[in-house]
Amino acid sequence: MGVTKSDLFTEEQNDLANVAKAFAHPARIAIIQYLLKSNACINGHLVSELGLAQATISQHLRALKDIGIIQGTIEGVSVSYCINPTRWEEVKNLFSEIFELYKNPNQQNCC
């Protein structure tokens, strides 16, 4: 055991779950926030910003790249990272969908 039974769920549910994993670690949130705030391509100064080892940062960057939220282009020796605008919009909409699903006409419909 220990394996998520993906086949029990819809593609949409599995998608959202995977995307949510991007946000499910503070280091990845820190990376995302850093890229969002700078709103530009950032060379990998992230290692000095966060207090984690270079290998660990690289691993988190890879996770974010796999999910598609960030993209990186090689610039000589270093790599520039930034938010992927298209994917960001997609991810935003995925979350919006579920958040908009909740209508609470009266405060009393809850146990």
Place this chain on the structure above:
Amino acid sequence: MGVTKSDLFTEEQNDLANVAKAFAHPARIAIIQYLLKSNACINGHLVSELGLAQATISQHLRALKDIGIIQGTIEGVSVSYCINPTRWEEVKNLFSEIFELYKNPNQQNCC
């Protein structure tokens, strides 16, 4: 190793990461969607809805309760669950904050 180094990050970052974990598994998304769509208190018919064992569902429900997204009240032999409206709003705002952080004036600011 294997422990997330929470002390390296802000409380806000750790909070969002924890909340995101609610969405980071398709079964929990399915549970949330089920409660959202019914928009009412639902007795534990979730076990028959999803294809997971009773113990597993209970475990996911507990995770959602710990995060605060759902609440349950005992109704005789069974338990009624529903979305916690206040917390839901909070969670929604946490995600909104980070999503609103992204401004993309021109499509060319990305590598």
Place this chain on the structure above:
DNA sequence: CAAATTAATCGTAATATTGCAATATAATAA
């Protein structure tokens, strides 16, 4: 009271994630 029902918890196995040192890779500089 005993049986039935419902859900939580415990214990455990399997898999996933996190973190890092060491190493590999790739581009540039000397």
Place this chain on the structure above:
DNA sequence: TTATTATATTGCAATATTACGATTAATTTG
């Protein structure tokens, strides 16, 4: 070419998560 620099990958240890059978706890029914 040989350093140097920046990042990725590998291998591994520690911890977390997922799943479920078995058990427990609490309530209701007969």
